[in-house]
Amino acid sequence: MTATPHLNTEHPKHNLTGFIIFLCSESVIFLAFFSGFALLKTAALNWLPPGVEGLEWRTPLLNTVVLISSSGTIWLAERCMSKGNLMGFRAFWLLTMALGAYFLYGQALEWSGLQFGLTSGVFGGTFYLLTGFHGLHVATGVFLMGLMLVKSFIPQNYAGGEQGVQATSLFWHFVDVIWIILFVLIYVWQRS
Amino acid sequence: MTSATFPPSPPENTSWSRYFGFNTDAKVIGIQYIVTAFFFFLIGGLLAMIIRGELITPAADLVDRTVYNGIYTMHGTIMLFLFIFPVLNGLNNLLIPTMIGAPDMAFPRLNAVAFWLVPIFGALLIGSFFVPGGPAYSGWWSYPPVSTQNPLGHFINGQGLWITAVALSGVSSIMGALNFVTTILRMRAPGMGFFRMPVFCWTALAAQSLQLIGLPALTGGAVMLLMDLSFGTSFYQPEGGGDPVLYQHFFWFYSHPAVYVIILPVFGIFSELFPVYSRKPLFGYVYVCLASFIIVALGLVVWVHHMFPSGVAQWMRNFFMFSTMLIAVPTGVKVFAWLGTIWRGKLRLTTPMLFCLGGLFNFVFAGITGIMLATVPVDIHVSNTYFVVGHFHYVIYGAAVMGIFAAIYHWFPKFIGRMPYEGLGKVHFLFTFVGANLNFLPMHPLGLMGMPRRVSSYDPEFAFWNVLASLGAFLLGVSIIPFLLNMVSSWVRGPKAPHNPWNAIGLEWLLPSPPPEDNFGEHVPTVIARPYGYGTGEPLVEHQAEIENQLTLQEASA
Known part of the structure; x- marks a missing residue:
């Protein structure tokens, strides 16, 4: 094997470009699920399965507030990082992780109290598909943040590490925006 | 730039073993993709031979009807997801x-992972032949409700494996x-x-x-x-x-643009090769580049033309008929650009050029039937008949696969370092061109007469055209023999290729x-400079003459 290093490749800037392209592509899956939801809901004769009154909105609203504020804390963490304040970065980063984890807890709490399941018609199917797929993204985000937090303790790691922080933060904002759309579609738009 | 350090010396490691492992070199991965794709091409082709063998007589006498359903489903799926996209x-x-x-x-690592997913989902798909109930049988588009039936009740079934494989193919x-x-x-x-x-990069983008x-x-x-099939949801x-x-919308929102994913790189290949073998610059380079992106924009809003008989609203039919016809404009720009390139050029009828010319001919034919199909009344009349089958086989085999063969013959010397044999190549071209037209042309009269697709028996009045089509298919099957013979023998002991055997212009x-x-x-x-400066004498890069001298010296000393 010729020992020539890959020169322009593995350039950190490419990673961010690639990640942004990936997020654009990923948003199409949500777009597909959202438009499918809207189509099924507008066409439905009986949207709610028998015995279900609608969705309770207090827990999800609290969750929404938590997730939106976590977008703020991750922004603060990034600012600390760019100013070289590593401890501040870790503090806000950890806070963001905690808020993300709380969101997942709130989601689990909501799921466990529901009267319908995945197979309760299109209503149940779309509800669990959308919230579940989004929750998977939240969990991924928390995992990525944990990875970046560990990385921040490895000395001399910031040549490539900062790109990871930027990408994770971008991903987190993405997850946040998706949730806002999802919240409006599922919880605000209750009447068909 | 010092030309003393340039050009780089040829590679030292040419061991075969690197093709069988996790390698991050794009050139190794490229060859891994192509060889894997042709392995699946042979399997998909064998299934096509069984289909045409069944259809050479009106009665269903070769395979069982349910087996036949599995065979055409797997033929389409393998050819698209395991041959065309990987190649x-x-x-x-x-x-x-x-x-x-x-x-x-x-x-590079992501690249290698993407490649290694191909044999994995390939094995899943081929493996579905061996599960109880056999492979998926709902056609390559797998419409529900047929695709959500699981009569035997096994959790692992052909349809489930099909969906998993297609999703993995999407990830890759x-x-x-x-x-x-x-x-x-x-x-x-x-x-x-x-x-x-180069236009190939434009079309790839x-x-x-x-x-x-x-x-x-x-x-x-x-x-x-x-989830509908296996977890009891009811989307x-x-x-x-x-x-x-709703599924049809999801499916065609991707699978119509997928046709452009297939044909755009082939447009790129045509745009690269016609100038080389006509010794003229590409006619209308800028327009050819831009037309690719107009095709992308329009290609995203035509998918409902696959669903005209599915009970969609009249305004949708009108809108999508119009947008589908509109896409003929940027495509026509390209066709005229190629004709303008060939026009009064010094044509060299090498194997790659013959494949390009044949592919262009077939593509224009497919374009004409495409406009016919875009028209709602015609589409409803021939929907689900052999007319549609003929149309897309002209696009995919007649144009795309022939363009791919052209590319393989053209760039084989560059990446393998040996020259393919012209004689075998021309035999391959002749068999492919005659075979493809003999196979797919009769499908059009059959469709207009009303022969439905996906049936293993038919009325005897359709027999004449079906016999012709089957003979064409068998010729296509034979055509792969000179190709494989050529590839293997020239790779092993073909004459050493110089750095630029076709006098082509381009960084590669x-x-x-x-x-x-x-x-x-x-x-x-x-x-x-711009690419394709044939006949202008303008260099493409700085110090071009020095680089070429160095390469020639390097070859002479080797």
Whole structure:
């Protein structure tokens, strides 16, 4: 094997470009699920399965507030990082992780109290598909943040590490925006 | 730039073993893709031979009807997801980095992972022949409610494996697309602005953008289909409030653009090869480049033309008929550009040029039947008949596969370092061109007469055209023999290829054959002109004469 290093490749800037392209592509899956939801809901004769009154909105609203504020804390963490304040970065980063984890807890709490399941018609199917797929993204985000937090303790790691922080933060904002759309579609738009 | 360190010396490691492992070199991955794709091409082709063998007589006498359903489903699925897409990704891997002067892809490890997913989902798909109940049998588009039936009740069934394989194929293609787009956007040689980029890279960028936009929709739709099949949801089941037509929207939102993902790189191949073998610059270079992106934009809003008989609203029929016809305009721009390139050129009828000319001829024919199919009344009349089958086989075999063969013959010397044999190549071309037309032309009268697709027996009045089509199919089957013979024998003991056997212009032809692992390494030439300067005498890059002298000296001393 010729020992020539890959020169322009593995350039950190490419990673961010690639990640942004990936997020654009990923948003199409949500777009597909959202438009499918809207189509099924507008066409439905009986949207709610028998015995279900609608969705309770207090827990999800609290969750929404938590997730939106976590977008703020991750922004603060990034600012600390760019100013070289590593401890501040870790503090806000950890806070963001905690808020993300709380969101997942709130989601689990909501799921466990529901009267319908995945197979309760299109209503149940779309509800669990959308919230579940989004929750998977939240969990991924928390995992990525944990990875970046560990990385921040490895000395001399910031040549490539900062790109990871930027990408994770971008991903987190993405997850946040998706949730806002999802919240409006599922919880605000209750009447068909 | 010092020409003493340039050109880089040819690669030292040419051991066979690197093709069988996890290798991150785009040129190795490219060949891995192409060879894997042709392995599946043989399986898909064998299934086609069984289909045409069944259809040579009106009675269903060769295979059982349910087996026949599985065979045409797997034929379509294998040819699309395991042959065409991998073979094109192979060409992308070989050509994009060398054409833009990059040492490798932007994400070499991701690239290797994307490739290794292909044999994995390939094995899943082929494995579905051996599960109880056999493979998926609902056609390559797997419409519900047929695709959500699981009569035997096994959790692992042909349809479930089919959906999993298609979703994995989507993951692999998205990884590839991400890589190709990032590479083209960020790793071009100095001086290579977008309007100095070879058309193949333009079309690859266009096609891979379509993958990124379209594939997630299919993946989402497939996830919902799998949940309906295996977990009891009812997204597509009317009895649970679902809508089977929703799946068709998801499926065609991707699978129509998928046709452009296939044909755009082939347009790129035509645009590369016609100038080389006509010794003239590409006619209307800028318009050919821009037309690719107009095709992308229009290609995203035509998908409902596959659903005219599915009970869609009249305004949708009108709108999608119009947008479908509109796409003929940018496509026509390209066809005229190629004709303008060939016009009064000094044609050299080598094997790659013959495949290009044949492919162009078939493509124009497919375009004409495409306009017919875009018209709602005609479409409803011939929907689900052999007319449709004939149309898309002209596109996919007649144009795309022939373009791919042209590309293989053209760039084989560059990446393998040996010349393919012209005589065998011309026999291959003759069999392919005659075989394809004999196979697919009779499908049009059959469709107009009303012969439905996906049936294993038919009325005896259809027998004449079916016999012709089957004979054409068998000729196509035979045509692969000179191709494989050529590839294997020239790879093993063909004459050594010089760095530029066709006198072509392009960065890839300023590299030794085969190129070293990191291509130009640190000494990427600066591009100073548009591509395709045939007959103008203008150099493409700085110090071009020195580079070429060095390469010639290097070859003489080897």
